[in-house]
Amino acid sequence: MNPLRCEVLVVGAGPAGGMAAKSCAEKGIDTILIEKKPEIGAPLRCAEGVSKKMFKEIGVEPKPEWIRADMKGAVIRSPDGTSFQLDESKAGAEVGYVLERHLFDKGISKLAAEAGARIYLRTWMTGPIKENGKIVGAHCVSMGEPLDIYCDCIVGADGVESQVGRWCGIDTNLKLGDIEPCIQYRMAGCECSMDFCEFILGRSVAPGGYLWIFPKGDGVANVGIGIGGTFAKDGVRPKQFLDKFIAEDPRFRKAQILEIDAGFDSTCPGLEDGYSTDNVLLVGDSARLIDPLTGGGIGHACVSGMYAGEVLAECKKKGDYSAEALKAYDRKIRDRMEDGLYRDWMAKEKLAELDDETINELVKIMSTADIEHVNVQNLLIAIKDKYPKLVEGFEDLI
Amino acid sequence: MIVNTNKCLHCGGCVGSCPKNAIFLCDTILTFNSDCNRCGRCVRLCPVGALSMEGAQ
Numbered sequence: 287m288n289p290l291r292c293e294v295l296v297v298g299a300g301p302a303g304g305m306a307a308k309s310c311a312e313k314g315i316d317t318i319l320i321e322k323k324p325e326i327g328a329p330l331r332c333a334e335g336v337s338k339k340m341f342k343e344i345g346v347e348p349k350p351e352w353i354r355a356d357m358k359g360a361v362i363r364s365p366d367g368t369s370f371q372l373d374e375s376k377a378g379a380e381v382g383y384v385l386e387r388h389l390f391d392k393g394i395s396k397l398a399a400e401a402g403a404r405i406y407l408r409t410w411m412t413g414p415i416k417e418n419g420k421i422v423g424a425h426c427v428s429m430g431e432p433l434d435i436y437c438d439c440i441v442g443a444d445g446v447e448s449q450v451g452r453w454c455g456i457d458t459n460l461k462l463g464d465i466e467p468c469i470q471y472r473m474a475g476c477e478c479s480m481d482f483c484e485f486i487l488g489r490s491v492a493p494g495g496y497l498w499i500f501p502k503g504d505g506v507a508n509v510g511i512g513i514g515g516t517f518a519k520d521g522v523r524p525k526q527f528l529d530k531f532i533a534e535d536p537r538f539r540k541a542q543i544l545e546i547d548a549g550f551d552s553t554c555p556g557l558e559d560g561y562s563t564d565n566v567l568l569v570g571d572s573a574r575l576i577d578p579l580t581g582g583g584i585g586h587a588c589v590s591g592m593y594a595g596e597v598l599a600e601c602k603k604k605g606d607y608s609a610e611a612l613k614a615y616d617r618k619i620r621d622r623m624e625d626g627l628y629r630d631w632m633a634k635e636k637l638a639e640l641d642d643e644t645i646n647e648l649v650k651i652m653s654t655a656d657i658e659h660v661n662v663q664n665l666l667i668a669i670k671d672k673y674p675k676l677v678e679g680f681e682d683l684i
Numbered sequence: 685m686i687v688n689t690n691k692c693l694h695c696g697g698c699v700g701s702c703p704k705n706a707i708f709l710c711d712t713i714l715t716f717n718s719d720c721n722r723c724g725r726c727v728r729l730c731p732v733g734a735l736s737m738e739g740a741q
Contacts, residue, residue, distance in 0.1 A: 449699065462725065515729055520727075548693040
């Protein structure tokens with residue numbers, strides 16, 4: 287096929303790539319968005335939870351069809367059944383929506399298309415095109431045919447797989463302990479609450495991770511689990527913990543699986559050496575921006591995509607897409623996200639060390655603490671008072 | 685490397701966790717290139733145990 291030319295090539299049409307393409311195209315940048323799969327937003331690799339305040343931050347009005355369920359709050363449960371309920375009045379904007387990702391992702395890409403981005407499905411990158419050592423585009427395959435796309439900047443939005451960064455010289459390799467293999471069942475006939483997301487902690491339930499129940503309404507829920515990479519091995523796999531939980535919890539005695547989804551979360555505190563290099567930057571999961579404690583990635587994905595457009599518009603004005611110019615993107619990410627990522631990474635590391643008894647104790651502390659506005663920060667403050675060991679080493683971030 | 689294609693859910697997690705970037709996923713097809721040094725990380729992490737190594741017990 288004849289080569290294509292654009293200013294910004296976005297690789298991957300998930301929330302991060304879609305937002306990056308939208309944000310670039312809106313600023314008058316000639317943008318191409320490519321997606322490997324034949325459909326944007328499917329198959330699912332996600333629990334679909336997102337905070338309500340994210341939509342304000344990215345300036346996108348959520349469409350009714352994107353939202354499958356509007357949560358009234360969240361429940362945190364320990365292995366002995368002690369639970370702590372966060373109501374919307376207390377949790378505020380931390381509470382969120384459970385999305386219909388295949389519609390949400392398409393919706394964001396639709397906004398990108400309306401802003402002028404060209405979208406190519408069934409098209410994937412196989413490696414960078416280099417001229418005199420400089421990245422000037424991407425070798426791709428489109429509908430089975432080789433296709434070269436020349437551009438000023440590549441935006442890597444290829445998700446947890448994160449190959450674009452590594453092909454282009456950005457180190458996104460993860461330590462074993464910062465990888466969380468996950469599996470999720472979409473189940474029907476669930477007798478759990480349809481108004482509250484539930485998070486179940488404990489080494490016997492989900493070593494190094496947690497188990498989640500995200501309701502989708504009408505007896506349907508995403509029931510899933512992630513476990514810490516250092517715990518995973520033959521005989522200790524997410525699937526067996528999830529199967530055991532479902533078999534033992536009476537709320538799922540009649541439930542049947544409609545869909546099996548799997549995927550990995552990164553649970554690292556961001557990228558040490560930065561998120562960009564000459565003519566390349568990374569957004570969303572590919573930039574390892576998933577929150578290491580909650581596993582939530584959609585919010586950071588959308589925000590980083592928006593930042594990419596803002597910075598690339600400046601680059602276009604100056605005709606400079608060098609690593610130096612793209613450092614403005616790194617600064618935005620660090621200012622907005624890095625303290626939170628580091629705090630939550632430390633909390634994740636500490637939580638992974640705790641046995642069931644200590645988790646039971648912690649959830650009791652949370653449930654009896656008088657917290658006016660519940661969020662991760664305030665929960666850690668409550669824990670800090672009564673169980674300072676947990677926050678040792680990152681007290682200053684709380 | 686051996687992929688049990690009847691078990692694999694094509695989630696791509698192994699791709700992102702491979703320290704050598706030696707694994708490739710296109711739809712349902714998982715392939716390994718010669719950069720693979722048989723470190724076994726993907727075998728260990730696969731959520732459903734779909735990967736194994738030739739010659740391993």
